[in-house]
Every structure is written in C-alpha cells, then in structure tokens.
Amino acid sequence: MLDPSLIAELTAVVGPDNIAAGKQDLICYGYDATQMEFLPDAVVHPANPEEVSAVLKLANRAGFPVFPRGAGSGFTGGALPKGGGVVLVTTRMNRILRIDTENLIAEVEPGVVTEQFQIAVEKLGFFYPPDPASLKFSTLGGNVAENAGGPRCVKYGVTRDFVMGLEIVLPTGEIIRTGGETYKAVVGYDMTRLLCGSEGTLGVITKIIFKILPLPDAKKTMLTIFDSIDGAAKAVSTIIGNKIIPTTLEFMDHATLQCVEKRFSLGVPPEGRAVLLIEVDGDRDLIEKQAAQIHELIKPLGLVQFRAAQDANESEELWRIRRLVSPSLRDINPTKYNEDIVVPRSKVPDIIRTIEKIQAKYDIPIVNFGHAGDGNIHVNIMIDKAIPGMEEKAHSAIKDVFQAALDLNGTMSGEHGVGLSKAPYIELELSPVQIAAMKAIKAALDPNNILNPGKMFPWREK
Amino acid sequence: MLDPSLIAELTAVVGPDNIAAGKQDLICYGYDATQMEFLPDAVVHPANPEEVSAVLKLANRAGFPVFPRGAGSGFTGGALPKGGGVVLVTTRMNRILRIDTENLIAEVEPGVVTEQFQIAVEKLGFFYPPDPASLKFSTLGGNVAENAGGPRCVKYGVTRDFVMGLEIVLPTGEIIRTGGETYKAVVGYDMTRLLCGSEGTLGVITKIIFKILPLPDAKKTMLTIFDSIDGAAKAVSTIIGNKIIPTTLEFMDHATLQCVEKRFSLGVPPEGRAVLLIEVDGDRDLIEKQAAQIHELIKPLGLVQFRAAQDANESEELWRIRRLVSPSLRDINPTKYNEDIVVPRSKVPDIIRTIEKIQAKYDIPIVNFGHAGDGNIHVNIMIDKAIPGMEEKAHSAIKDVFQAALDLNGTMSGEHGVGLSKAPYIELELSPVQIAAMKAIKAALDPNNILNPGKMFPWREK
Numbered sequence: 001m002l003d004p005s006l007i008a009e010l011t012a013v014v015g016p017d018n019i020a021a022g023k024q025d026l027i028c029y030g031y032d033a034t035q036m037e038f039l040p041d042a043v044v045h046p047a048n049p050e051e052v053s054a055v056l057k058l059a060n061r062a063g064f065p066v067f068p069r070g071a072g073s074g075f076t077g078g079a080l081p082k083g084g085g086v087v088l089v090t091t092r093m094n095r096i097l098r099i100d101t102e103n104l105i106a107e108v109e110p111g112v113v114t115e116q117f118q119i120a121v122e123k124l125g126f127f128y129p130p131d132p133a134s135l136k137f138s139t140l141g142g143n144v145a146e147n148a149g150g151p152r153c154v155k156y157g158v159t160r161d162f163v164m165g166l167e168i169v170l171p172t173g174e175i176i177r178t179g180g181e182t183y184k185a186v187v188g189y190d191m192t193r194l195l196c197g198s199e200g201t202l203g204v205i206t207k208i209i210f211k212i213l214p215l216p217d218a219k220k221t222m223l224t225i226f227d228s229i230d231g232a233a234k235a236v237s238t239i240i241g242n243k244i245i246p247t248t249l250e251f252m253d254h255a256t257l258q259c260v261e262k263r264f265s266l267g268v269p270p271e272g273r274a275v276l277l278i279e280v281d282g283d284r285d286l287i288e289k290q291a292a293q294i295h296e297l298i299k300p301l302g303l304v305q306f307r308a309a310q311d312a313n314e315s316e317e318l319w320r321i322r323r324l325v326s327p328s329l330r331d332i333n334p335t336k337y338n339e340d341i342v343v344p345r346s347k348v349p350d351i352i353r354t355i356e357k358i359q360a361k362y363d364i365p366i367v368n369f370g371h372a373g374d375g376n377i378h379v380n381i382m383i384d385k386a387i388p389g390m391e392e393k394a395h396s397a398i399k400d401v402f403q404a405a406l407d408l409n410g411t412m413s414g415e416h417g418v419g420l421s422k423a424p425y426i427e428l429e430l431s432p433v434q435i436a437a438m439k440a441i442k443a444a445l446d447p448n449n450i451l452n453p454g455k456m457f458p459w460r461e462k
Numbered sequence: 463m464l465d466p467s468l469i470a471e472l473t474a475v476v477g478p479d480n481i482a483a484g485k486q487d488l489i490c491y492g493y494d495a496t497q498m499e500f501l502p503d504a505v506v507h508p509a510n511p512e513e514v515s516a517v518l519k520l521a522n523r524a525g526f527p528v529f530p531r532g533a534g535s536g537f538t539g540g541a542l543p544k545g546g547g548v549v550l551v552t553t554r555m556n557r558i559l560r561i562d563t564e565n566l567i568a569e570v571e572p573g574v575v576t577e578q579f580q581i582a583v584e585k586l587g588f589f590y591p592p593d594p595a596s597l598k599f600s601t602l603g604g605n606v607a608e609n610a611g612g613p614r615c616v617k618y619g620v621t622r623d624f625v626m627g628l629e630i631v632l633p634t635g636e637i638i639r640t641g642g643e644t645y646k647a648v649v650g651y652d653m654t655r656l657l658c659g660s661e662g663t664l665g666v667i668t669k670i671i672f673k674i675l676p677l678p679d680a681k682k683t684m685l686t687i688f689d690s691i692d693g694a695a696k697a698v699s700t701i702i703g704n705k706i707i708p709t710t711l712e713f714m715d716h717a718t719l720q721c722v723e724k725r726f727s728l729g730v731p732p733e734g735r736a737v738l739l740i741e742v743d744g745d746r747d748l749i750e751k752q753a754a755q756i757h758e759l760i761k762p763l764g765l766v767q768f769r770a771a772q773d774a775n776e777s778e779e780l781w782r783i784r785r786l787v788s789p790s791l792r793d794i795n796p797t798k799y800n801e802d803i804v805v806p807r808s809k810v811p812d813i814i815r816t817i818e819k820i821q822a823k824y825d826i827p828i829v830n831f832g833h834a835g836d837g838n839i840h841v842n843i844m845i846d847k848a849i850p851g852m853e854e855k856a857h858s859a860i861k862d863v864f865q866a867a868l869d870l871n872g873t874m875s876g877e878h879g880v881g882l883s884k885a886p887y888i889e890l891e892l893s894p895v896q897i898a899a900m901k902a903i904k905a906a907l908d909p910n911n912i913l914n915p916g917k918m919f920p921w922r923e924k
Contacts, residue, residue: 102699103806103837147648158646160655161623174895182804184620184836184876186609186659187884187891188918189900193622193655197648214705237564243676286748342644344565374646375565414646422649429649433636437907438651444906445899456650 002041002086006062010044010086013054018045018092029087032074033134034421035335040067040081045089049167049175049206055088056204057173059450067452068200070110070142073134075338076419078146078199082454090141093206096120104212105164105181110141110205114148117210127215129156132415141205147197149415151248154373155281160196162211168195168203171446181209194441199417200452202445219247219281220291221315223307224298225272229253231302232274233348236372238297239278240345244290249373250277250322253352256367263328266321272304276372277322279315325369332365333382337394339401343410345375354404355379361400362393376414402428418456426458464503464548468524472506472548475516480507480554491549494536495596496883497797502529502543507554511629511637511668517550518666519635521912529914530662532572532604535596537800538881540608540661544916552603555668558582566674567626567643572603572667576610579672589677591618594877603667609659611877613710616835617743622658624673630657630665633908643671656903661879662914664907681709681743682753683777685769686760687734691715693764694736695810698834700759701740702807706752711835712739712784715814718829725790728783734766738834739784741777787831794827795844799856801863805872807837816866817841823862824855838876864890880918888920 002010002021011019020026021042029043041064046052059066065085072079081087094111101124108117114135121128131150132138138148144166148159165179168191179185179192195203226232236249252260252275261268268275278294280287291308298306309315329336343351352368359366370378379401383390402412402425412422412429426435435457442457443449453459464472464483473481482488483504491505503526508514521528527547534541543549556573563586570579576597583590593612594600600610606628610621627641630653641647641654657665688694698711714722714737723730730737740756742749753770760768771777791798805813814830821828832840841863845852864874864887874884874891888897897919904919905911915921 100806100808101703102808104702105806147652149646153646157623160652161619170895170899174899176893176896176899178896180873181806181871182837182873182876184611184615184804184833184838185873186875186877186879187873187888188880188896189664189903190609190622190655190659191896191899193652193658194903196655197652202651214702214707217705240566240676241563243679245676283745283748283751285751286745289745289747342646344562344567344643346562346564371646375644376646409643411642411644411647411649413648414644415648417648418650426649431638433632434638434640434650434653437632437636437638437653440906441651441656441903444902 002064006058006064007042009058010042010055013051013058014044014046018047019043029069029072029089030081032072032077032079034075034077036077036080036420038080038082039084040087041084043087043089045092047092049169052088052169052204052206053173053175055086056169056171056450059086060172060448063448065453066450068204070139071137073138074142074146074419075416076421078417078419078455080420082420088204091139099124101126103181106210106212108140108208108210110139110208112140114138114140114143121212122215125215127213128162128210129213130159130162140208144196144205144208145198145200146417149376151250151371154249154371155245155247160193163192163196163208164211165209166192166195166205167207168205170203171451179209183211197417199419199455201442201455216281218284218287219279220287221309221318222278222291222294223305223318223321224276224278224303225269225305226274226276227271227302227304229274229352230349232276233372234301235276235298236345238301239294242293242297244280244294246278246373247281248277248279249371251275251372252322252325252369253367256325256369259328259332259367260321260324263331264324269304275321277318329367329380329382333384335383335385337381337383337398339379339398340414340416341377341379341401341405341410341412342414343375343405343408345373347408347410348372348375348377350408351377351404355401358397358400358404362397364390364393364397366397374414375410399425420455423456423458426456464526468520468526469504471520472504472517475520476506476508476513481505491531491534491551492543494534494539494541496537496539498539498542498882500542500544501546502549503546505549505551507551509554511631514550514631514666514668515635515637517548518631518633518912521548522634522910525910527915528912530666532601533599535600536604536608536881537878538883540879540881540917542882544882550666553601561586561588563588565643568672568674570602570670570672572601572670574602576600576602576605583674584677587677589675590624590672591675592621592624602670606658606667606670607660607662608879611838613712613833616711616833617707617709622655625654625658625670626673627671628654628657628667629669630667632665633913641671645673659879661881661917663904663917678743680746680749681741682749683771683780684740684753684756685767685780685783686738686740686765687731687767688736688738689733689764689766691736691814692811694738695834696763697738697760698807700763701756704755704759706742706756708740708835709743710739710741711833713737713834714784714787714831715829718787718831721790721794721829722783722786725793726786731766737783739780791829791842791844795846797845797847799843799845799860801841801860802876802878803839803841803863803867803872803874804876805837805867805870807835809870809872810834810837810839812870813839813866817863820859820862820866824859826852826855826859828859836876837872861887882917885918885920888918
C-alpha cells in the first residue's frame with residue numbers, strides 16, 4: 001500500500017485525471033497476455049518525460065517500485081507489478097513527431113501503436129518492417145523494450161535494427177538522449193542497443209528515432225506444402241543458399257496443420273506434413289523470377305503443393321491458413337502456453353523431433369509453428385487446467401523444450417523476452433558470471449532497484 | 463615500470479616467446495595511425511582466452527593497466543598505453559574457426575585480418591560486407607571494438623549489424639559468452655552490442671560469431687560528376703527516395719577533386735565541383751535497370767559527367783579517382799588530421815559550406831570526402847607542423863567542425879571512435895548525465911579500472 005501522501009504527490013505530478021488508485025482501475029493494469037495477474041497500488045499516466053522523471057525521482061526518494069507499461073500485450077509478465085507499486089503507462093505519449101523521408105528517419109513517442117506507425121509511414125511510400133503478431137495493439141515503446149520480432153525479420157532484422165536513438169528517463173530520474181539521427185555513430189557506449197530488449201529495467205523510453213526504408217515495389221506470396229518437416233527445413237536453407245532472402249518463411253508443423261484442417265477443412269492434401277508460407281518482396285520483375293526459381297529449387301524436396309498468389313487477394317487467401325492457427329488451437333485444450341525458442345535454422349527438424357518426444361513423454365499436446373527463416377519456433381503447449389496434474393506436466397515439458405533448444409545452440413526466447421515467466425529458467429541459458437555482469441549493469445543504473453524490479457533475473461532474497 | 467616479479471608472472475602465463483619488455487619491442491606497440499606514441503612496460507601475446515583471463519586477473523591483483531590491441535591501425539589512439547602498463551596483443555588468436563553456410567554464420571578469433579576473412583567467405587559464395595579502409599591489416603576484434611564502418615554500410619550496415627555473439631574476457635578476468643548463433647535472441651541484456659564500439663574498455667574479445675550473407679550476383683559502378691555539391695547531395699536523397707539503396711555512395715568535394723586532378727591529371731571536366739562514386743549490387747538484370755534509372759534521376763541535378771563500368775576492369779578504373787585521394791593529399795601539407803563526422807544525409811551541403819567557412823576563418827587547408835549515403839564525411843585538415851601556430855589553428859578548426867556537425871544533429875565520429883584523441887571533445891556531444899551513466903557501466907564491469915583506462919571519457923584527477 002502506498003502512503004496517501006505519496007498518492008497526493010503523484011497526483012501533483014500527473015494531474016488528478018491521470019492517476020488511478022481505485023480497485024476497478026488497478027485491475028485493468030495488473031494483467032497482460034500471460035495468465036498472471038498482480039494488483040498495483042496506483043497507476044499513473046504521465047504526459048511527457050518530465051513527468052516520468054518526477055515519478056521516478058519520487059520513487060527513489062520514497063522507495064516504491066515503478067513498472068513501465070505500454071499496451072500490456074507482453075507474453076512474459078514483463079510489465080506486471082508483482083509485489084505492488086506504481087504502474088507507469090506510456091500510452092498518453094502517442095504522437096508521431098516527424099517522418100523525415102529525405103533522411104529515412106522517423107521520431108515517435110513510445111505510446112504509438114505499431115500498426116498506426118506502419119500505416120503512417122506506408123502512406124508516404126516508406127516502410128517500417130518489424131511486425132510482431134501484436135502489432136494492432138502493442139506500442140512501439142514496448143516493441144523496443146522487448147526487442148520485438150515478427151515474420152519479416154528474416155530479411156529485415158528485428159526492432160533493434162531500426163532503432164537509431166532514444167530519449168530515456170534513467171531509473172534515477174535523469175532524462176538523457178542516446179544515439180541520434182545518423183546511422184553511423186560511435187561516440188560513447190551504445191546505450192541505445194543496451195536499452196533494446198532490456199524489458200523496461202534500465203530506463204523508461206520517452207522518444208524513439210527509427211530508421212525507415214523505402215517501401216518495396218511489390219510482394220509475392222507462395223504457399224508450399226511438403227511431405228516431411230525435413231523437406232520444409234531443407235527448403236529454407238536451399239532458398240537462402242541460392243541467394244534469395246525471402247521477407248518471410250513461416251512454418252507450420254503437422255500437428256498445427258491437422259488442427260487447422262480439422263476445424264476449417266481447407267483441403268490440405270493428406271500427405272502434407274509441413275507448410276512453408278513464403279513471401280518475397282522488392283522489384284516486380286525480380287520477385288517473379290525469384291518465385292519461379294524457388295519453385296524449381298524446392299520441387300525435389302518432397303513438395304506436395306505449390307500455390308503462388310497472382311494478386312493481393314490471392315495473397316490474403318494463402319495467408320488464411322496461417323491466420324487460422326490461433327483460432328483452431330483452443331479446440332485442443334483451453335489454455336495455451338506459448339514459448340518462442342530459437343535454434344540455428346538448420347536444426348529446425350531436430351528440435352521438432354525432440355519436441356515430439358517431449359510430447360510423448362508427458363502425454364500432452366504440443367503444436368509448433370513460427371518463423372523458420374530465423375529458426376524461431378512458437379511451441380504451443382495446450383493444456384486443460386481442470387485436468388489434475390496437467391499444469392505441472394506442462395511446466396516440466398517447457399523446461400525440457402528450453403533445454404533442447406539450448407542443446408542445439410539455440411535460445412529460450414527469440415521475441416517474448418524473459419519477464420517473470422522465464423526468469424526461473426534463465427540459469428539454464430546464462431552462466432552465473434553472465435548474470436552477475438548483467439546485474440552489475442542494472443545496479444549501476446538503478447542503485448535503489450526501483451525500475452521494474454524482479455524481472456529477467458532470478459532475484460533471490462539476500 | 464612493472465616489477466620484475468610481475469614480468470616473471472606474465473612470462474609464466476604466456477610463455478617466454480610471447481612477452482617482450484625490451485625497448486625496441488615496446489616501441490612497436492606504442493603507436494597507431496595517429497601521431498601519438500606511448501611506451502608500454504611490457505607486451506604480451508596470449509594464445510587463448512584462458513591466458514587473457516590470467517593476465518587480467520594478475521592486473522587486478524597487482525594494479526597495472528592492460529591495453530588490448532589488434533593491428534594497431536586505429537585513428538584515435540584507442541589501443542595506446544598512455545601512462546604505461548601492459549599491451550595485450552590479440553593477433554596470435556587468428557583462426558577462422560568455422561564458416562557455416564547453411565546457417566549463414568561464421569566464428570572467428572579476434573586476430574583474423576578483415577580482408578582474409580572476407581576472402582575466405584567469398585570463396586564459398588558468401589559475403590561479409592563491412593569494409594573499413596584498413597581492411598588489409600586491421601583485425602576483426604578491432605573492427606568490433608571500434609564498430610568499424612566503410613563504404614558499403616549505406617546498404618549493409620556497420621560491423622555491429624553482423625555481430626551475433628562474442629566470447630569475451632571481462633576486465634576482472636572471467637570468461638563469458640554473449641549472444642549466440644541465432645539472430646533472434648532476447649534472453650538477458652544485449653552485452654554483445656554493448657561491447658561493439660566500446661573501444662576495448664569493457665572486455666577483451668576472444669571469439670566472434672558473425673552473420674554472413676549470400677554474395678551478390680554482380681555489381682555495377684558509376685562515376686558521376688556534378689557542377690555543385692548540392693547536386694551531388696540531392697542525387698543521394700533522390701536515388702534513395704526512389705527505392706534504390708546503392709552499396710556505396712562515395713563522395714569527394716571540390717578541394718579533393720582539385721588535389722587529385724593536379725597530381726594525376728585524370729581529365730576531370732573543369733566545371734566538375736563534386737564527385738559521387740555509386741555502386742549497386744545484386745541481381746544482374748536488376749542492377750542494369752537501376753543504373754539506367756539512376757542516370758535518368760540525376761540528369762537534372764547539374765550532372766557534368768556519367769560513366770558506367772561495363773566490367774570489373776572498368777569498375778577498377780572508375781574507383782581509381784577515389785583511391786588516388788590519399789596519395790594526393792600530402793601534396794598540400796605533410797600532416798593530416800583525419801576526422802570522421804556524420805550528419806543526416808540531407809545536411810551534407812550545409813556541413814560542407816560550414817567547413818569552407820571554418821577553412822577561411824583559420825586559413826588552413828581542409829579537404830572533404832567520404833560516405834555520402836551515410837552522411838559520413840572524412841574531414842582532412844592538412845597542416846605543416848613546421849609552420850608556427852598551424853597545429854593550434856588545426857585544433858581550433860577541429861573543434862569548430864565537431865560543433866558544426868553537432869549543430870546539424872550529427873556526431874563527432876561515425877567510424878573512428880573516441881579513444882584518446884576525441885576524449886577532450888566528448889563533452890561537446892554527450893551531456894554530463896550521459897557520461898555519468900556510461901562511466902557507471904564501466905565501473906560496474908571494471909571496478910579497478912584496469913582495462914584500457916583513460917579512453918573515451920575525460921578522466922580527470924579526482
């Protein structure tokens with residue numbers, strides 16, 4: 001519980017309309033896309049970096065934790081106020097400040113919704129590629145804090161690759177700029193990229209300078225179905241090895257395919273065991289040539305079906321199978337644990353086979369799909385919490401899946417981050433020395449451990 | 463002076479053949495590409511991370527500084543042992559450990575020479591784009607520590623964009639891995655990018671995992687000459703605005719052009735005031751189309767000459783004018799101060815005009831060339847130290863040039879870093895709070911200030 005005098009001080013900072021401490025309001029800021037929920041003591045909606053700074057300075061003085069939050073669409077509890085404290089919501093800072101098409105940069109506030117920014121940039125003939133699945137509601141500040149990915153990363157890179165500079169409020173309340181408006185810039189440490197993916201633990205992002213690109217002329221979508229997971233995986237490395245870097249290489253395993261087919265009867269050939277949805281973009285002539293080349297290259301790999309879209313409508317039709325995955329999964333079981341491991345792309349068949357074994361070991365349904373071009377597999381463990389013991393089995397299965405990814409030189413997370421939900425497992429991936437070095441950086445910038453405490457690392461009682 | 467017992471301990475670590483403490487040996491490791499020189503007390507050549515670790519642990523125990531060094535080709539004194547101590551040379555760790563063409567990654571030791579790595583990768587049909595001018599002798603470890611750039615960055619990005627993971631020895635001697643083999647990876651803080659450009663102050667790099675790309679099919683070089691700097695700058699934004707991102711957009715101003723022409727009589731038309739050397743790469747048909755498109759786009763911008771190479775020999779011929787710049791400059795004056803400011807690319811004409819005024823103010827020759835696509839201008843102040851007062855005027859001019867770049871939202875350095883030579887100016891670019899945050903990170907990882915002390919920041923006596 002926050003002392004009423006602190007509530008009064010916070011109210012003086014953000015104004016009475018921009019603070020909430022009533023239970024019904026607090027509930028709205030205590031959840032995210034996980035199953036977890038924690039009530040904060042208060043929620044503030046600052047309008048600018050100066051108000052963020054005042055909140056953080058007060059927090060350092062009074063000793064309460066502050067949890068930055070965008071749209072709350074995270075998958076790991078990264079924005080949740082575990083243990084109570086103040087949730088700091090960035091969504092009032094939601095202006096696109098400028099789009100400079102001559103220098104290919106844009107400056108935005110953190111509360112801008114990802115898709116809104118993409119639309120604004122595309123209207124001018126330009127392009128912001130990162131496309132996390134949450135783009136219709138997630139904010140750009142959250143995207144940077146989590147270093148969000150998406151299907152297009154295989155060609156264009158992750159959110160970090162588009163962040164050129166930031167304005168941040170340090171945990172102690174000072175406002176600083178990092179990076180800038182030029183892509184080449186090597187004066188001082190790279191605080192910009194240190195902030196990317198730091199999950200709101202090292203600073204509150206209040207402005208972002210993004211790199212943007214010219215919008216590609218055209219794109220071409222291909223739906224390809226293979227008779228084995230190996231064929232689909234081999235297709236990925238064959239295409240890339242032949243100098244074609246597609247925009248997306250989205251993959252669905254047999255279990256996913258069966259699930260969608262059962263619900264929506266799309267007419268997938270029964271011998272189909274894996275889907276690869278391929279998209280290339282760029283010069284109109286070149287992508288037609290590349291599509292033909294891709295067809296030739298993958299024919300010998302157990303190709304069961306190849307459909308290439310001739311226009312935007314057909315492209316939408318081909319994407320339908322991928323979009324129907326989520327609505328289909330709940331037919332298996334009501335609760336989904338969605339993990340996002342990554343392995344080197346040549347190891348995709350190995351990890352899928354290992355996951356099949358884990359599924360058999362625990363007798364628990366697991367379906368896999370994701371971004372094959374990056375080796376980034378979304379592992380969906382579908383459970384019914386009403387069935388006794390199923391949740392525990394799911395947690396054991398998750399740990400086995402993480403270990404399997406690590407054994408193949410992969411990582412536990414390619415997009416979602418660590419937050420609260422993966423913190424108990426982080427020692428599988430990072431050594432004690434690595435964790436100590438990261439915690440030393442955290443302590444250097446946040447000596448009172450005010451900003452988003454309890455996240456990412458295992459924070460044991462001293 | 464190091465105590466003889468410490469020399470004995472260091473000898474025990476690296477072996478008697480891999481340590482030097484005689485004056486003639488020390489001289490070889492006390493200089494770089496600047497005019498500065500500082501003698502170390504000893505030079506060690508460790509063979510592996512364990513030996514690096516032992517050296518650093520000893521340094522922490524005994525309290526002597528350690529200066530990591532690759533080829534010593536830096537432009538800012540970043541590897542120089544100012545104040546004495548031990549130079550740690552990484553060039554014995556010079557193996558290319560693997561090139562994995564299926565996953566498009568390569569793992570190398572830090573002492574591999576940049577060009578040797580490029581050649582090895584290209585032999586297999588793949589591509590490592592970063593191409594600092596020093597690539598024939600600079601090492602990859604140094605490239606990462608400085609976040610090296612080069613002409614191709616406008617399309618492909620800087621060294622940082624190709625670093626996926628590192629093995630580093632922390633200043634306190636612990637060996638850790640950062641990042642890994644997958645491009646998407648968001649577990650823990652991004653220590654990998656924090657190390658990129660940290661100028662050897664946060665860790666000694668002992669292994670690097672690079673991303674590599676498929677080698678483009680073909681490239682096409684165009685030499686274009688304009689009647690004004692504005693025409694050349696407008697050409698850059700026009701080309702990019704029309705969705706063509708060239709591999710390189712190398713620029714030379716009028717003073718540079720005159721200097722080369724005077725020495726080598728290449729037959730540049732007298733109305734030529736600025737050169738843009740343009741290269742596009744990729745699909746063979748596409749680049750021919752792009753070259754024709756570029757020609758049409760830039761015709762109205764005061765184009766005086768347009769030559770497009772038809773083959774590799776002609777391409778070499780067109781690059782000749784750029785390669786002759788350095789040999790020509792010494793005709794002006796014997797000593798060159800080479801700065802590498804960056805401005806948003808649309809501001810290139812503004813910065814060139816401001817530099818012309820600075821040149822007039824101090825009556826000192828300045829020639830500019832560089833990577834116009836990135837707004838990265840190499841400002842070369844040519845002086846004769848024998849002329850009284852000229853060196854002081856040069857330093858005043860440098861400060862004015864830095865300030866002019868910053869006034870245009872640019873940076874003091876796009877490629878060379880800060881090191882010793884720009885440390886006195888860093889407060890022009892970074893605020894006290896930014897510097898304090900960076901120093902806090904340095905102190906967190908290097909509590910005894912052992913590793914490359916005195917670099918990057920203004921380290922005043924307490």
